[in-house]
Amino acid sequence: MKREAKMVIDKEFKIDEIDKNLYGSFIEHLGRAIYTGIYQPDHPLADEEGFRKDVIELVKELQVPIVRYPGGNFVSNYFWEDGVGPKESRKARLDLAWRTLEPNLFGLNEFVSWAKKANTEIMMAVNLGTRGIDAACNLLEYCNVDANSYYSNMRRDHGYDKPHNIKVWCLGNEMDGPWQVGAKTPQEYGRLAAETGKAMKMIDPSIKLVSCGSSGIGMPTFPEWEAITLEHTYDYVDYVSMHQYYGNKENDTADFLAMSMDMEQFIKSVIATCDYIKAKKRSKKELKISFDEWNVWYHSNESDNDYMEKKPWNVAPALLEDIYNFEDALLVGLMLITLIKHADRVKMACLAQLVNVIAPIMTDEKGGAWRQTIFYPFLHASIYGRGIALQPVIETTKHDTTNHTDVTDVEAVSVYNPENEEVTIFAVNRNVDHDVEFTSDLRGFEGYKVLxxxxxxxxxxxxxxxxxxxxxxxxxxxxYVFDEGIFTTNMKKCSWNVIRFGK
Structure with missing residues (x-):
């Protein structure tokens, strides 16, 4: 059987404008993400604030628009006050999430400074595990308020006269997870998050808030968790979060590359649940999605769990340091395509994480930094995936895998950038056995050529x-051949493809 895929691209087939924050990332106080990752004062390439300049350059190369901080599981037992003020007076605390010791040599203000150097904004998370409304409001006052008030003046005393003006805030993290410090029932979380969000918007009405969704589609309470919590939070929040990781645990590449179909179904289910609550509340507001943790993660699981059990309370041990391979990069590309296809509802997303911890960037404590395999699909999407997502119209041969049926040989999406007069196709041939003849009809893009x-x-x-x-x-x-608006190529089996057209 001949394997082929035919795609039609038309600038009128609009999904929606892609929010730049779709290409966000995540830094948690976990493993070597911060210490020896972005912050290492004794490194030869450290700047005057202790930030690794080689890492900053790689982050800038990725053009990451927003970074979630400080967690993650870490935030549910985090005292933000420990990470501000003179470093010599900061307290070291036990991090219960990852069973390590947090020295608090790097905190909020250091992250604000790092983010400016890395050309990125901040998505800040508040602790709704062991803390609540008061701590969240105090942190917001410290960050965003320009008044003669206690926490505003504390910020000034710490050397920051002007507010940090952080605009996106997560109301806790994975609060349905039994592994979470201070885990909640959906009713408990819904009430606490709603009241916290309401109070925070009294302080700064301009902020955007993210309500915790389920920790993953495999949670037994999904999607009941979303339905119950959004009953409380819907009127106060702007996004609901989604988290999902995938791994090739069975060493079945064909089935692994079909897992983006599960991601697609997860997104559709969350959208349906949000719209159910919208209808139930007779609301005119359409809730958006913040897919603020997504990646491949499985290489390091067993060894890390063993280490945390037997050797707790160390500073910045090497945890969750997945070394990514080629097939991981293909799935990351497929997940990016899935996010772009839902650009009308998924407005923020965070590749988790950014440096060393399940990350596209790795560092050597005594040497340099390098790009993992997953760096490149993310780079391409971040740079060329800005503009308007176009509805993919594709006919492709299909195949079955161990756990998936009717898997498309080629998965693809296109993005039109009217400002640059460019259109880009992102495509993965995920057939592990066959090349595919790929044809794309660029109707409506007269005069374009392959860039x-x-x-x-x-x-x-x-x-x-x-x-x-x-x-x-x-x-x-x-x-390839490009003749009278028809692009044709032999798309190799198991390949990531970025095809750019312009005038």
Whole structure:
């Protein structure tokens, strides 16, 4: 059977404008994400504030618009006051989430300074595990209020005269998870989050708030958690969060690359639940989604759990340091395509995380930093996926895998950037056995030509990058035909493809 995929692209087939925050990321006080990740004062490449300049340059290369901080599970037992003021007077505390010792040498103000250098905004999370309304409001006052008030003046005493003006706030993290410090029932969380959000918007009505969704589609309470909590929070929040990780635990590449179908169904289910609450409340507000944790994560699970159990209370041990391979990059590309396809409702997303911890960027404590395999699909989407998401109209051959049926050979989406007069196709051939003849009809884009065709291809699904060997990286492909608005190429099996057109 001939394997083929035919795609029609038309600028009138609009999904919605892509919010730049779709390409956000995440930094948690976990493992080496901060200490020896973004902050290492004794490193040869550290700047005057102790930030690693090599890491900042890689983050700037990715053009990350927003970074979620300080967690994650960490935030549910976090005292933000410990991380501000003179470093010599800061307290070291036990981090119950990851069973490590947090020295608090890096805190809120350091992160604000780092974010400015990295050209990114901040998505701040508040502790609704062991704390509540008062601590959240105090933190917001410290960050955003320009008045002669206690916490505003505390910020000034710490050397920051002007407010940080942080505009996006998460009301806790994964509060349905039994692993969470201070986990809540949906009724408990819904009431607490609603009252916290209401009070925070009294302080600063301009902020955007994220209500906790289920910790993942596999939670036994999903989607009841969303339905119950949003009954309380819907009128006060702007987003509901989604979290999901995938892994090739069975070493079944074909089925692994079909897992973006599960992500698609998860998004549709959350949208349906949000719209049910909208209808129930007779509301005119359409709730958006913040998919603020997503990635591949499975390589490091067992060893990390063993380490935290047997060697607790160390500072910045190497935890969750997944070394990503080529097939991981393909799934990350597929997940990015899925997010873009839902750009009308998914307005924020955070690749979790950014440095060292399940991350596109890795560092050597005594040496340099390098790009993992997953760095490149994220880079391409972040740079070329700005503009208007176009509805994918595709006919493609399909295949079945161990746990999925009717899996499309080619999964693709296109983005139109009217400002630059460019249109970009992001596509993955996820068939592990066959190349696919890919054809795209660019109707409505008269006079356009191929600007660039980037591919990531590799014979070894398990190939990885290291500090000294960038084994998996994109290359320019010239094997295609573009004639009278019809683009044709042989799309290699298991490949990531970025095809850019412009005038």
């Amino acid at each position: 660039e065709y980037l591919v990531m291809e590799h014979d070894d699904m398990k190939a990885v990058n290291t500090l000294n060997n960038e084994n998996v990286k994109p290359r320019t492909k010239n094997e």
